Amino acid sequence: MGQYRERSDNRGRSDNNEIGKILDEIGKLEMLKDLSIKLIADENGYADKIAHTLRNMKTAQLRRFFGAIKLIERTIEEENSEKAWDEVEAEFYLLKPKIAYAKGRKLIPEEFYQVLKVSLNKINVGTNEDKIENFKRFVKFLESIVAYHKFYGGD
Template sequence: MMRGGSNVSDAQLQQILSDVPRIINDPKTADVLVKRAEELGQKLVTERLRMAQARDIFDELRQIESIWLREPERALRRLHLLRPKLAYRRARVRELGPLAEVLERAVAEVVSAGDAAQRHDRFRRLMEFMEAIVAYHKFYGGGD
């Protein structure tokens, strides 16, 4: 792994997007999660996404996480409502596009789960993915 590595192409972004269902649905794909998070973190640096913009979304997810066990229906509602927020932010901040696209797909996987326990497991994997993306974004030089 080299700091400042190569640009992540649009084809690689499509591969990341195609792997999102596996990352969110399958607990045995930590290796794929790490690989795709690194690629996306690099792409976000290339796109010049500021850390504060990524952190805003991460903070929203953390708030949802904090209420999930106490009020799962409220948390699920907030997760549903994150999708239009992502669309709005993506329209305002072009650099957010790849992250918003990946997260929209990940959220769709979480909310489509068959039962509450499965949704919670998928949400935890979404959080792991987002944590890894933010970490790699910082590692590859993402800043404010």
């Protein structure tokens, strides 16, 4: 992941190298639902490491994207069937240009854009039931990033 600048934190690790490793691990998965909650949410887990690199990112940007995700999640829960994915698929695909727009305007850092892009590519895989489970795991992942971002003092 040579496109990232190295930046060390007080725990002695390179943030961007850590993000590169996370991107590689997510990229190896067949589906996002295969990503363990422990790896996502544990202290020093993926969400913690990602949030640490985002500590200078405005919370408004994180919340804006998170709001769009939660709206899709509510629609899935209301449908409560395998057809739920059919109801949200268009909105799901529209997430990609939203993050590209935010990246293009420099509202989100490259690392966060890459994490979102790699994760989103692991959602629309398998049956509709798999896609819903993948999406739900993505929601948990993003919720954990938001929580750790707040912990690190995100404004």
